Amino acid sequence: MARPKTPLLSVPAIRAAALALIDRDGLEGLSMRKLAQELDVQAASLYSHYRTKEDLLTDIANETMADVDVSGFATGDWRHGITTWARSYRAALAAHPNLVPVIAAGPGRREAALRRADAVHGGLVAAGWPPRHATMIGASTKYLVVGAAIHSFARGFDADVQVYRDRYPNLSQAHRLAEHAAEIDGDSFELALAAFLDGLDHVFKDLGEH
Structure with a gap:
């Protein structure tokens, strides 16, 4: 079976990449566009998992404090x-x-x-x-x-x-x-x-x- 051209996304993968971006570049360094570049996907594909950046940050905060x-x-x-x-x-x-x-x-x-x-x-x-x-x-x-x-x-x-x-x-x-x-x-x-x-x-x- 041929590999998909677009990498498969998952909530844990998005969350991990976003947290790594925050750790590296600070909160101001996180944007959905930049996160999409890190994951090698289109920014629009992120919005099927998170409606807003604030929703993503809430999820990251919950995981960090677990x-x-x-x-x-x-x-x-x-x-x-x-x-x-x-x-x-x-x-x-x-x-x-x-x-x-x-x-x-x-x-x-x-x-x-x-x-x-x-x-x-x-x-x-x-x-x-x-x-x-x-x-x-x-x-x-x-x-x-x-x-x-x-x-x-x-x-x-x-x-x-x-x-x-x-x-x-x-x-x-x-x-x-x-x-x-x-x-x-x-x-x-x-x-x-x-x-x-x-x-x-x-x-x-x-x-x-x-």
Whole structure:
């Protein structure tokens, strides 16, 4: 049987190519025309799978966030719930930082995202947090995670020791940060998460005393 002249398209193939394009060129680099070129097809053929680029981005966001774990909230231990959620959330975002603006914009009407938000909020309330505090905790965790995922602190420093040696004596080792970026950024996130949880512990105890 002769091979078809037009490559066969599938939703997973389109999604994978689009995500690779976003990883390489950023969100502004994704267009249906450019994606069609990457897949060696006509742009019109993409629209039989996705009506709009926004629909495609929603699907990509859902897939990227599929491994975010909110099951810990079902245990009734809110610290465990936040910890597993925050770590898996950061891992998902850090794997595709160029996609963060889409995901960080909020769940909108994305059903999978709304189910996670429902599990987080419900788990916190069931553990004893007032609804208003549960909302703020969800927001605060998001701020922590998105900030940690979208930029690397350690990679923001130049590797040339001469940049710091004479003018910035307190940064004499800053040129080494990029070399250990993954470790520094990971440990820094864990420090911030632990401090956040410890602070919430104090708030929770205060609420119980009133």
